[in-house]
Amino acid sequence: MQANIVLLPGDGIGPEIVSEAVRVLGAVSDKYGHTFSFTEHLMGGCSIDKYGSSLTDETLADCQASDAVLLGAVGGPKWDDPMAKDRPERGLLALRKGLGVFANLRPVKVHPALIDSSPLKPEKLKGVDILVIRELTGGLYFGWPKGRDSKDGRMRAVDTLEYYDYEIRRVIELAFRLALGRKKKVTSVDKANVLETSRLWRQIAVQVGSDYPSVALEHVLVDTASMRLITGPVHMDVVVTENMFGDILTDEASVLAGSMGMLPSASLGASGPGLYEPIHGSAPDIAGKGIANPIGTILSCAMLLRHSLQLEKEAEAIEQAVDETITFGARTGDLGGKLSTRQMADEIITRI
Ligand code: IPM
Ligand code: MG
Numbered sequence: 001m002q003a004n005i006v007l008l009p010g011d012g013i014g015p016e017i018v019s020e021a022v023r024v025l026g027a028v029s030d031k032y033g034h035t036f037s038f039t040e041h042l043m044g045g046c047s048i049d050k051y052g053s054s055l056t057d058e059t060l061a062d063c064q065a066s067d068a069v070l071l072g073a074v075g076g077p078k079w080d081d082p083m084a085k086d087r088p089e090r091g092l093l094a095l096r097k098g099l100g101v102f103a104n105l106r107p108v109k110v111h112p113a114l115i116d117s118s119p120l121k122p123e124k125l126k127g128v129d130i131l132v133i134r135e136l137t138g139g140l141y142f143g144w145p146k147g148r149d150s151k152d153g154r155m156r157a158v159d160t161l162e163y164y165d166y167e168i169r170r171v172i173e174l175a176f177r178l179a180l181g182r183k184k185k186v187t188s189v190d191k192a193n194v195l196e197t198s199r200l201w202r203q204i205a206v207q208v209g210s211d212y213p214s215v216a217l218e219h220v221l222v223d224t225a226s227m228r229l230i231t232g233p234v235h236m237d238v239v240v241t242e243n244m245f246g247d248i249l250t251d252e253a254s255v256l257a258g259s260m261g262m263l264p265s266a267s268l269g270a271s272g273p274g275l276y277e278p279i280h281g282s283a284p285d286i287a288g289k290g291i292a293n294p295i296g297t298i299l300s301c302a303m304l305l306r307h308s309l310q311l312e313k314e315a316e317a318i319e320q321a322v323d324e325t326i327t328f329g330a331r332t333g334d335l336g337g338k339l340s341t342r343q344m345a346d347e348i349i350t351r352i
Contacts, residue, residue, distance in 0.1 A: 001034050001035070001309065001311070002034070002035045002036075002037070003034070003035075003036050003037070003067040003068065003308075003309050004036075004037050004039065004065075004066045004067050005025070005036055005037070005038050005039075005066060005067060005068050005069070005070055005304070006038075006039050006040075006041060006062055006063045006066040006068075006069045006070070006273075007022065007038050007039065007040040007041070007069075007070050008040075008041055008042075008043040008044075008059070008063075008069060008070070008071040008072065008095075009040065009071075009072040010043055010044040010045075010046065010071060010072040010073050010074040010088070010282065011044045011045040011046055011072075011073060011074050011075055011076045011079075011088060011282045011284075011287075012072075012073055012075070012076050012281070012282025012283050012284045012287040013072070013073060013282060013283045013286060013287045013292035013341075014044075014071075014072025014073040014074070014282055015072060016287075016288075016290055016292055016294075016341050017072055017073075017278065017292050017293075017294045017296070017297040017341060018070060018071075018072040018297060020294040020297070020298070020341055020342060020344075020345035021070065021294060021297040021298050021300070021301050021345075022038060022070075023345055023349060024298050024301055024318060024345060024348060024349060024352070025301050027349045027352045028301075028305070028314050028317060028318065028352060031317070031352060032311070032313070032314050032317075034311070034314075039062060039066070041056075041058075041059040041062060041063075042056075042059070043055055043059055043071070043074060043091050043092075043095065044073075044074025044075060044079075044088035044089075044091050044092065044282075045074060045075060045076050045078060045079040045088040047059070047091060048079060048086055048087075048088065048091075052086075053086060053091075054074070054086050054087065054088050054089075054090050054091025054092075054094070055090075055091035055092075055094045055095055055098075060094070060095065060098045063095065063098070063099060063273065063275075064098065064099060064272065064273065066273050067273055067308055067309065068273050068274050068275075068276065068304045068308035068309065069095075069099070069273055069274070069275045069276065070276050070277070070297075070300065070301065070304060071092075071095075071275060071276065071277040072277070072278075072282075072297065073277070073278070073280065073281050073282035073283070074088035074089065074091060074092050074282060075087075075088040075089055075281060075282045076088070076282050076284040076287070077284055088282075093141060093142070095275065096136050096137055096267060096275065097137050097142065099267070099269060099272060099273060099274075099275055100137065100269035100270065100272060101136055101137065101267035101268055101269045101274060101275050102135060102136055102137045102138070102167065102170060102171055102268075102269055102270075103133055103134075103135070103136060103170075103171050103174050103267065103268050103269075104133065104134040104135075104136040104246065104265055104266070104267045105131060105132075105133055105178075105265060105266045105267070105268065105303070105307075106131070106132040106133075106134060106246075106250045106253070106263065106264075106265045106279055107129075107130070107131045107132075107263075107264070108128065108129075108130045108131075108132065108233075108250075108253045108254065108256055108257055108263060109128065109129050109130075109257065110125045110126075110127075110128040110129075110256055110257055110258070111257070111258070111262075111323065111326045111327075112126075112327075113326050113327050113329070114257065114258035114259075114262070114326060114335065115258075116258075117258030117259060117335055117336065118255060118256055118257070118258045119255065120230065120255070120256065124230075124231070124232070124233065124234070125233070125234075125256060126234065127234050128233045128234050128256055129182075129183075129237075130233060130236045130237065130238075130239060130253060130256075131178060131182065131237070131238045131239070132239045132240075132241070132246060132249060132250050132253060133171060133174060133175045133178070133238065133239065133240045133241075133246075134241060134242075134243060134245075134246025134247065134249075134250060135163075135167065135168070135171045135240075135241065135242045135243045135246065136243060136246075136267055137167070137243075138162070138163050138164070138167045138242070138243060139161055139162070139163060139197070139242045139243035139244055140159050140160070140161045140242075140243060140244045141243050141244065142162075142243075143159065143160030143161055143162035144160055144162070145158055145160055146158060146159050146160055161195065161197050161244075162197065163197045163200060163201065163242065165200065165204060168200060168201050168204045168205075169204050169207075169208060170270070171240060172186075172188065172201075172204060172205050172208045172240055173208055174268075175188075175238050175240035176208055176209065176211070176212040176215055176238075178238055179212070179215045179237060179238040180212070180214070180215065182237050182238060183237040184214055184215045184216060184237070185215065185216045185218070185236075185237035185238065186205075186209070186215055186216070186217050186218070186237070186238045186239075186240060187218050187219075187220055187225070187236055187237070187238065187239045187240070188201070188202065188205040188217065188218070188219050188220070188240050188241070189219075189220050189221075189222050189225045189239060189240070189241035189245055189249065190202050190205075190219065190221065190222065190241070190242070190245075191221055191222050191223075191245075192219065192221070193221060197242070198242075201242065202219055205217060205219065205240075222241070222245045222249070225239070225241075225245075225249060226248070226249060226252060229249060229252055229253055229256070230252070233253070233256055250263075250279055251279075254279060254280075258335060259293060259334040259335050260279060260280040260296070260334075261278070261280055261292065261293030261295060261296050261332065261334045261335075262293065262295050262296055262299070262335075263278065263279045263280070263296050263299070264276070264277075264278055264279070264296050264297070264298075264299035264300035264302070264303050265277055265278065265279050265300060265303070266300065266303040266304070266306075266307050268307055273308060274303075274304065274307050274308040276300040276301065276303055276304040276308075277297075277300055278296025278297045278299075278300055279296060280296055286333075290340045290341050290342060291332060291333050291340055291341060292332070292334075292341050293332040293333075293334045293335065293341070293344065294332075294341050294344055294345050295322055295332075295344065295348075298318060298322060298345065298348060299318070299319065299322060301318060302314075302315040302316075302318035302319050302322075303315070305318070317352055318348075318352065320351075321348045321349075321351035321352045322348055324351050325344070325347045325348050325351055328347070330343075330344055330347040332344050
């Protein structure tokens, strides 16, 4: 097959990991006879530096016209001024919104050979296989009004947590559909004892759940969920939650996998291209050294092949190669090893 993939390497370690992931995609296309063409754009801090905007209209339009978008990471100390008009993160949020990718899939699996890389006790980690689905284009990140004013002679800042019923329904429906192909359990995470948006969330989860009698639905408050992720992660299958809760819980969940560098994500809409990115950030402290773990990005490519190009066999080939590479003992610095980004990718490519 022929596919157009837009690359947004971004800032920090982004370019290093994306170029290795592209080599992996090249190995897959050689082996299975596909043609992937790549168009690269600046996005994030590097785009602010060159164009004065974290996401230009042209870049967004190219992404919208593509089959899939692969992103590295954005941000860094250089663009961290909280008062700046534009920030790298704004570009990322505008891209998610502009692509309409409302569901962010963040799978968290613990490789048996990495159990000791996690600070958790090994017996808690055996068999952990969670799919967190984070709502990505609504909630506190996008609600209106938002901003600052002064009231009674004091500075005031406002963010709004807002959800429409359809925004909640579509992401919960996806959670149930994906649960059917897994252990048939959905954990809906909310704060329904306090927030009205969460009470609506819970109501819709119950409604959607009644269409999926074979899937067990449980509701867990977000504070309890954060605890259970550590005390009993093996009991979780599909976890679905609103934007901000999902942001926080997935960083927490990444600790289970031994390193944030391992975890991929896919952001999907109702139609149109998906957006694929590792869940880690731009890691400015190690940028340019060629030592970042490329696995999160490489596994994001597997998700890209699966969800945007319907190439399941090819996706599994990448996942299996990563699995074998870890079993074999290949480790970058974040996992306590010495391999460079390039060497780690080579190990994976050899196994494809
Ligand atoms: C993530 C990141 C982003 C988010 C930041 C960089 C805006 O933390 O993808 O989890 O909060 O969504
Ligand atoms: Mg985050």
